[in-house]
Amino acid sequence: MIDLGFSLAGLAGTLFKILYFAVVFGTIIIVILDNRNPLKTIAWLMVLIFVPFIGLIIYFFFGQDQRRERIISKKSYGNLLQKPRAEYQAQEAVQLPPNYNSLISLFRRTNQAFPYDGNDVTLFTDGYQKYSTLIKELYKAKDHIHINYYIFENDELGHLIRDVLIDKAKEGVIIRVIYDDVGCWSVPNRFFDEMRYVGIEVRAFLKVRFPLFTSKVNYRNHRKIIVIDGVVGFVGGINIASRYLKGVEWGQWRDSHIMIKGKAVHGLQTAFLVDWYFVDHTLLSSDRFFPRIESCGESLCQIVTSEPIGPWRDIMQGIVLAIGQAREYFYIQTPYFLPTEPVQTALKTAALAGIDVRIMLPDKADSKLTHLGSRSYIEDMLKAGVHIYLYKDGFIHAKTMVSDDCFSSVGTTNIDFRSFEHNFEVNAFMYDKTSALKLKQAFLKDQHVCEEVFYKNWVKRPIRVRVLESAVRVLSPLL
Known part of the structure; x- marks a missing residue:
């Protein structure tokens, strides 16, 4: 036996x-x-x-690869785009900047991102500016408020925004909220239930629960979108959490966000309603969500989304094309720098061609692993002539680009594999001098509290540090 x-x-x-x-x-x-x-x-x-x-x-x-899935049917998406497309076609002859015709066409063809003129864009470079303005605009809402955020924290700021929404719901304003389930894992259900009790429609994006824990944990909605009455929109890097006001233990939390007033809000509204269809299986395409908007500024703007679903990596491909079209300079701010091969090649090629390429990264970051991986790419950039600046006054979380006093972008996309390959992201791409100069001035101001990295000093880092950074770099496509 x-x-x-x-x-x-x-x-x-x-x-x-x-x-x-x-x-x-x-x-x-x-x-x-x-x-x-x-x-x-x-x-x-x-x-x-x-x-x-x-x-x-x-x-x-x-x-697991989700590229073969669809977030919305072609027919439903076509119905949703009818009003934004009509507004785009009704525009008078728009003067497109010659250097960026191909970039605008790329986004329009692959992403259905229509370029709208006559927008007013306000740049915020910290949480106080953004949230003081946001609260004022929320209280002005008459018809609806749409919110899609990666993080909606259960803290003082989260409670404040929640209470504002509850006040507006009691006034009869229709409010819809999407939050990312992984981004809000630590938030108790009662936080969102208090909004539900007053009639606010709240949905989690790709809920992840045992025993149904699946590969979808890797595909997160990293967007930060607010649309008010279809005429005012907010987009950028600032989540709803008190740390965006209080900063981190080693300094301020430096971020960038914009408020848009004008027809480009139709792009933010479309992005939200596509995500709403995904979480609620309800197609909202009423005219009330796309009111007629008169020109109120000088910015030509496209709202571009990207997601792991579908054949193209729209924002990454656009960044590669934009870098290649730079003639004088190209400045980038990003908290994480784990670039794909096409982005690496584009940056190094531009620098080798004599373009003033500058990348601003945090000296300290909130994620040690991704920070180590990011630093492993610096040496290659320096060899090609790219200027690297390490932000010393806290943590820089801004995701911005600016080039040639004509092109600029603010959004949620980091220069890393996760943003390009796995996350649902959104960026505003602007083609006007005013917006570009605002972003350029913000970059140059931040540069005063940065330390520039020089190749001869960078290569003297201890061998153990270089080995650790390189080891993490091998896994960078998975981070």
């Missing part, structure tokens, strides 16, 4: 090993057949080969 028991145990162990390695091998074949970015494929293969058990778990939760 003892020998039989050992035999059965040995057989069970052998069968488990065969099954286990069959699953690992099958997963490796699936990764290869996905035809992903080669760097990402290699990173997954290394994880699956060298730490197969952990690798299988990570791949199940974070690695």
Whole structure:
């Protein structure tokens, strides 16, 4: 009996090993057949080969490709776009900047992002500016308020914004709120229930719960959108959390956000309503959401979204094209710098061609792992002549670009694999001198509290630091 028991145990162990390695091998074949970015494929293969058990778990939760899914049917999307398209077509002849015709066309063709003229754009460079203005605009709402945020924190600021929304709901304003389920994991249900009690429609984006914990945990809605009555919109990097006001222990939280008044708000409204369709299965395309808006400024603006669903990486491809079209300078602010190969090549090529390319990164960051990975890319950039600045006055979380006093962008997209490949993101792309100069002045002001990195000093970092950074870089497509 003892020998039989050992035999059965040995057989069970052998069968488990065969099954286990069959699953690992099958997963490796699936990764290869996905035809992903080669760097990402290699990173997954290394994880699956060298730490197969952990690798299988990570791949199940974070690695599966969702590109073949659709967030909204073509017919429903076409119905939703009818009014924004009509407003775009009704514009008088719009003077497009010659250098950016191809970029505007790219976004219009792949993203249905219509370029609207006559917008007024207000730039905010800290939470106090943004939230004082936002609260005033929320209290002006007469018909509806639409909010989509990655983080809606259960703290003083979160309670303040929630209470404003409750006040407006009691006045009869229709309010819809989307929050990201992972971004708000620490927020108790009662926080959102208090809004639901007064009639506010609240939905979580891609709820993740055991035992239904799936790969969708990796695909998060990182957008920050507010639309008020279809005529005022907010977009940028500032979430709803007190740290955007109080800062971090080593300094201020430096961020960028914009308020848009004008026809480009139709783009923000469309982005919100597509996400609403996804979470609520309800198509909202009434004229009330797209009121007629007269020109109120000089900015030509496109609202561009990107998501892991679909064949293109719209914002990443646009950034590559924009860098290539720079003639004098191209400045970037980003909290995380884990660029894909096309973005790396574009930045280095521009610098080698004599374009003044500058990248501003935080000296200290809120994520140690991504920060280490980010620093591993600095040496290559410096070799090509890219200027790197480390922000020393706290944490810079702004996601901005500006070029040639004509092109600028503010949004939610970081220069990293996660934003380009996995997250649902949104950026405003602006083609006018006024907006560009605002972003340029903000960059140059921040530069005064930065330390410029020089190649001869950077390569003298301790070998243990360089090895650690390089090790994290290998996994950067997975971060």
